[in-house]
Amino acid sequence: MGRRSTHTPQQLRELILDAAQDIINVHGLAGLSAREIARRIGYSPGTIYNMFDNLDDVVLHVEARVLDALDKRLSDTLQGEGGADARVVRIAHAYLAFTQEKPRLWNLLFEHHMPAGSDLPAWYQQKLEGLMGHVERALAPHFPAGREADLQRASRVLWAGVHGITSLSTADKLSVVTTETAGRLIDDLVGTYLAGLPSPT
Amino acid sequence: MGRRSTHTPQQLRELILDAAQDIINVHGLAGLSAREIARRIGYSPGTIYNMFDNLDDVVLHVEARVLDALDKRLSDTLQGEGGADARVVRIAHAYLAFTQEKPRLWNLLFEHHMPAGSDLPAWYQQKLEGLMGHVERALAPHFPAGREADLQRASRVLWAGVHGITSLSTADKLSVVTTETAGRLIDDLVGTYLAGLPSPT
DNA sequence: ATGCCATGGGACGACGGTCGACGCACACAC
DNA sequence: GTGTGTGCGTCGACCGTCGTCCCATGGCAT
Numbered sequence: 001m002g003r004r005s006t007h008t009p010q011q012l013r014e015l016i017l018d019a020a021q022d023i024i025n026v027h028g029l030a031g032l033s034a035r036e037i038a039r040r041i042g043y044s045p046g047t048i049y050n051m052f053d054n055l056d057d058v059v060l061h062v063e064a065r066v067l068d069a070l071d072k073r074l075s076d077t078l079q080g081e082g083g084a085d086a087r088v089v090r091i092a093h094a095y096l097a098f099t100q101e102k103p104r105l106w107n108l109l110f111e112h113h114m115p116a117g118s119d120l121p122a123w124y125q126q127k128l129e130g131l132m133g134h135v136e137r138a139l140a141p142h143f144p145a146g147r148e149a150d151l152q153r154a155s156r157v158l159w160a161g162v163h164g165i166t167s168l169s170t171a172d173k174l175s176v177v178t179t180e181t182a183g184r185l186i187d188d189l190v191g192t193y194l195a196g197l198p199s200p201t
Numbered sequence: 202m203g204r205r206s207t208h209t210p211q212q213l214r215e216l217i218l219d220a221a222q223d224i225i226n227v228h229g230l231a232g233l234s235a236r237e238i239a240r241r242i243g244y245s246p247g248t249i250y251n252m253f254d255n256l257d258d259v260v261l262h263v264e265a266r267v268l269d270a271l272d273k274r275l276s277d278t279l280q281g282e283g284g285a286d287a288r289v290v291r292i293a294h295a296y297l298a299f300t301q302e303k304p305r306l307w308n309l310l311f312e313h314h315m316p317a318g319s320d321l322p323a324w325y326q327q328k329l330e331g332l333m334g335h336v337e338r339a340l341a342p343h344f345p346a347g348r349e350a351d352l353q354r355a356s357r358v359l360w361a362g363v364h365g366i367t368s369l370s371t372a373d374k375l376s377v378v379t380t381e382t383a384g385r386l387i388d389d390l391v392g393t394y395l396a397g398l399p400s401p402t
Numbered sequence: 403a404t405g406c407c408a409t410g411g412g413a414c415g416a417c418g419g420t421c422g423a424c425g426c427a428c429a430c431a432c
Numbered sequence: 433g434t435g436t437g438t439g440c441g442t443c444g445a446c447c448g449t450c451g452t453c454c455c456a457t458g459g460c461a462t
Contacts, residue, residue, distance in 0.1 A: 028314070034451060044410040049452065110372060111312050113229070120373060128376050156375055157366070157390045164365020165358070171311060172321060174357055175329050189358045193390070196397025210441090235418065245443045250419065 013051050015041045021062050021105070028104045029059070029111055059112050060121070066105045067127040073098050074134045084141040085194055091138055092162045092186045099166040107170070135159050142197055154197065161189050214252050216242045222263050222306070229305045230260070230312055260313050261322070267306045268328040274299050275335045285342040286395055292339055293363045293387045300367040301383075308371070336360050343398055355398065362390050 007015065019040040023032050034045045034055055052058045077094040078087060099106045114120060135155040143151040168174040169182040208216065220241040224233050235256055239246045253259045278295040279288060300307045315321060336356040344352040369375040370383040 030314075033449080035449080038410090044412085045451080046410045046412085046453080050409070055451065110368070110374070111314075113231075113312075113372075125376055128374060132376065153386060153389055154393075157362075157386050157393070160365035160369050160375060160386065161358075161362035161390060162365070163369060164361035164363070167311070167368060168361050168364060171314075173311070173329060174361060175326055175333065185354065185358050185361065188354055189362060189394070192355075192358070192397035193394050194397065196393035196395065234416085236416080246418085247420080247443055248441080251441070256418070 009051065012041075012043075012047070016048055016051060016058060017061055017065065020058050021065060024059075024062060024108055025102060025105050029108055032059070056112075056115055059108070060124070062105075063109055063112065064124070064127065066102070066109060067124075067131070069102075070095075070098055070106075071127065071131055071134075074131065078134060078138070084138065085190075087138040088135070088158070088194065089187065089190050091134055092158070092190050093183065095162055096166050096182060096186055099170060103170050106166075110167070132156065132159060142194070154193075158190065158193060161193070162186055165189065210252065213242075213244075213248070217249055217252060217259060218262055218266065221259050222266060225260075225263060225309055226303060226306050230309055233260070257313075257316060260309070261325070263306075264310055264313065265325070265328065267303075267310060268325075268332070270303075271296075271299055271307075272328065272332055272335075275332065279335065279339070285339065286391075288339040289336070289359070289395065290388065290391050292335055293359070293391050294384065296363055297367050297383060297387055300371055304371050307367075311368070333357065333360060343395070355394075359391065359394060362394070363387055366390065 016037055019037045020032060023036055023040075032055070034048050037048055037058070038045045048055075048058065052061070074091055074094050077090045080087075080090065082090070132155055135158060136151055139151060139155050139158070142154070165174075165182055165185045169185075174185075217238055220238045221233060224237055224241075233256070235246045235249050238249055238259070249256075249259065253262070275292055275295050278291045281288075281291065283291065333356055336359060337352055340352060340356050340359070343355070366375075366383055366386045370386075375383075375386075
């Protein structure tokens with residue numbers, strides 16, 4: 001089997017990631033297989049292992065795309081007007097909207113674990129910190145200079161809180177939580193938490 | 202292959218669940234297979250399908266055990282003394298402690314999805330509501346009679362918030378969150394949220 | 403024309419789930 | 433107590449699928 005050269009390696013990598021992302025978006029991580037990717041792009045399973053270490057590696061790169069999409073989504077919401085609190089609420093709702101539009105892709109970020117012994121790559125952690133940065137910037141007006149530690153903590157608490165609500169909601173494990181009320185729970189969380197923050201003066 | 206009669210069907214079911222729980226506790230859901238269970242209990246894979254519909258069914262029953270263990274854990278923490286707020290904090294920390302002691306079993310509750318088309322059984326939802334009930338009872342002093350809807354919402358928000366913190370923390374996806382600081386984030390969440398609640402008068 | 407090496411077809415072991423055949427343990431007759 | 437029949441719990445071979453890896457192949461640079 002000689003070189004085909006109908007696609008450059010770079011094109012091939014993107015073909016594989018496109019196919020993998022589409023499969024996960026429709027059928028979830030469980031529906032992903034090297035063979036299904038190969039079928040869709042008209043190559044054999046072996047080719048995938050030429051371009052990636054293994055399926056986990058493919059999944060990790062799909063996760064990178066999802067993180068980028070989520071980052072773009074949050075960035076876009078920050079363009080609008082409104083006070084500091086309104087921006088926090090907007091970010092939270094943008095996160096919720098993303099999880100509802102692409103539930104399987106978003107779920108991927110949490111249902112996929114690294115094989116034992118290997119940590120998340122550094123670039124992955126950096127993307128996470130970039131996302132957190134949006135929250136920190138929106139929350140900054142609540143904290144005077146010199147309280148960066150408090151700002152960081154509050155950002156993580158709100159981020160994790162919103163994540164918890166959407167997570168349990170999409171898994172249908174909050175009992176009685178419908179799509180509509182997930183938004184209200186987020187409003188409650190953000191509103192009450194911000195109200196409980198020590199005054200910024 | 203005749204009847205062995207060394208175990209009653211009930212014993213056999215528990216043998217299977219014991220083995221499955223142990224495998225998941227050590228190797229995670231991905232390490233679970235019908236054959237591995239069979240190897241451990243000295244039966245053939247076919248026997249497992251005699252006692253359970255399929256592997257998902259086995260997993261669901263392991264989840265039931267985990268939910269029961271979590272419920273017992275939370276119940277125990279409510280025996281102690283302390284004001285209303287202290288009890289809320291204690292529940293939250295009990296939840297965190299459980300997730301840290303049995304991270305894979307706890308993760309099981311969220312990484313295992315029902316096969317498409319089938320919902321969670323009613324008894325599962327009831328166990329979830331039982332857990333939520335602990336939070337509601339601890340939070341009740343903050344809400345006057347007649348505000349049950351607000352109480353329910355606040356309970357779900359706090360529950361989901363704590364869940365989000367532990368979830369991102371054990372997945373190592375909060376960046377910079379160590380075991381120690383997960384507890385502090387929970388303290389911050391509960392403290393600030395309770396402070397932001399309208400006064401109960 | 404030559405030879406290098408990227409390539410992908412196919413082999414391998416293990417998986418979930420099914421099912422027919424087997425043979426033990428018990429009920430019953432005596 | 434002994435013998436016998438049989439129901440049903442159990443096994444393990446089977447099917448289609450999986451992730452991964454190897455190496456014969458044959459296009460491309462020289």
